[in-house]
Amino acid sequence: MKLFDVYPLYDVTPTHAKDVYVYDEKGIEYLDFYGGHAVISIGHGHNHYKERLTKQLNYIGFYSNAVKNPLQQELANAIGEQSSCHNYQLFLCSSGAEANENALKLASFVTGKKRIIAFNHSFHGRTSAAVAATDNLAINAPLNLQQEVTFLPFNDEKLLEAEIKKGDVCAVIFEAIQGVGGLDEPSEKFIYTMDRLCKINNACLIADEVQAGFSRTGTFFSYQKYRIEPDIISMAKGMGNGFPIGGVLAHSSIKSKHGMLGTTFGGNHLACSASLAVLDVLKKEDLQEHAKELGDYFIEYAKNIPSVKKIKGRGLMLGLEFDFQVSTLRKELIYNQHIFTGGSSNKNLLRILPPLTVQKKHIDLFFQKLEKALKAINA
Numbered sequence: 001m002k003l004f005d006v007y008p009l010y011d012v013t014p015t016h017a018k019d020v021y022v023y024d025e026k027g028i029e030y031l032d033f034y035g036g037h038a039v040i041s042i043g044h045g046h047n048h049y050k051e052r053l054t055k056q057l058n059y060i061g062f063y064s065n066a067v068k069n070p071l072q073q074e075l076a077n078a079i080g081e082q083s084s085c086h087n088y089q090l091f092l093c094s095s096g097a098e099a100n101e102n103a104l105k106l107a108s109f110v111t112g113k114k115r116i117i118a119f120n121h122s123f124h125g126r127t128s129a130a131v132a133a134t135d136n137l138a139i140n141a142p143l144n145l146q147q148e149v150t151f152l153p154f155n156d157e158k159l160l161e162a163e164i165k166k167g168d169v170c171a172v173i174f175e176a177i178q179g180v181g182g183l184d185e186p187s188e189k190f191i192y193t194m195d196r197l198c199k200i201n202n203a204c205l206i207a208d209e210v211q212a213g214f215s216r217t218g219t220f221f222s223y224q225k226y227r228i229e230p231d232i233i234s235m236a237k238g239m240g241n242g243f244p245i246g247g248v249l250a251h252s253s254i255k256s257k258h259g260m261l262g263t264t265f266g267g268n269h270l271a272c273s274a275s276l277a278v279l280d281v282l283k284k285e286d287l288q289e290h291a292k293e294l295g296d297y298f299i300e301y302a303k304n305i306p307s308v309k310k311i312k313g314r315g316l317m318l319g320l321e322f323d324f325q326v327s328t329l330r331k332e333l334i335y336n337q338h339i340f341t342g343g344s345s346n347k348n349l350l351r352i353l354p355p356l357t358v359q360k361k362h363i364d365l366f367f368q369k370l371e372k373a374l375k376a377i378n379a
């Protein structure tokens with residue numbers, strides 16, 4: 001049987017990985033500055049992660065949500081403690097799109113309304129409402145376009161107010177730092193305006209932390225740079241360090257009802273153990289503070305590279321903007337310099353998403369190789 005061919009692939013086959021390095025079948029070592037798309041938080045093959053998952057697998061790997069699973073409460077407590085989001089309730093699922101799908105559904109249940117406000121260059125996933133709230137027509141099928149979504153630019157407060165005042169908006173969904181869209185951020189003033197307008201117009205503010213959450217940006221959630229309490233927070237990627245897990249935090253003012261949300265796989269024993277192991281390591285190795293420090297180190301270094309026109313992002317969710325398209329540069333980096341990096345819908349932006357365990361020596365090596373790559377492509 002053939003694979004359904006939907007991914008343009010780089011010609012690399014990883015066979016094993018350790019911390020910030022990935023190795024292919026020929027034994028070539030790659031520096032992982034992509035983290036499997038911001039998924040690897042505590043480093044590949046962390047011993048504590050492997051031990052906790054193996055131990056759990058030897059007890060029980062899965063049972064359905066029809067019975068009690070105390071690991072879910074343990075995870076809720078740990079997320080509450082480490083994020084300081086004590087005033088929330090946790091619903092578990094298995095991916096980022098699923099987290100946003102449930103977040104949007106919840107907003108619609110709570111408000112009794114159905115129009116979504118999302119932002120230009122947003123990415124929220126590929127399922128029904130999540131993909132409709134994603135600013136990319138090419139990945140929306142006619143089926144998805146039945147959803148009512150209005151896309152607005154960041155920072156236009158008047159436009160947001162005019163839309164939300166129409167009274168039919170259930171949710172405003174935003175990324176405090178856009179990932180796939182290319183690392184743009186709404187202004188602080190706009191964040192507070194969104195928060196205020198949602199409150200007075202009975203709409204839910206949804207912070208999509210699928211990519212930025214779990215300490216990547218130097219705060220537990222990226223919106224926590226500001227003093228807001230979103231109604232709903234979605235998370236996934238770094239939460240499981242590669243084990244599929246996602247989640248929704250619903251503010252305590254949102255009342256749950258049996259059957260309102262549900263899933264077969266979400267919150268299973270292995271998934272909870274993976275995320276608990278991630279939280280253990282984030283805390284023990286102080287990776288949130290480390291992400292902030294190493295992000296600052298990266299930014300200082302990048303300022304010395306003349307062809308870098310703009311440095312975007314914070315913590316270890318970063319982007320380097322050039323005045324040319326980076327696809328050739330990314331190929332040179334992967335095939336000849338052996339470094340994984342990311343792209344974005346901004347074709348001139350190189351995305352940097354290393355495991356949070358990355359050290360200064362890896363950043364030094366990255367820049368040495370970047371300079372070689374730039375020379376090789378005559379940039």
Ligand SMILES: Cc1ncc(COP(=O)(O)O)c(C=O)c1O
Nearest residue numbers: 095096097123124125179210211
């Ligand atoms: C901000 C954001 N939201 C949602 C998603 C979708 O997550 P998943 O691919 O796990 O469905 C992504 C994936 O890149 C993302 O970056």
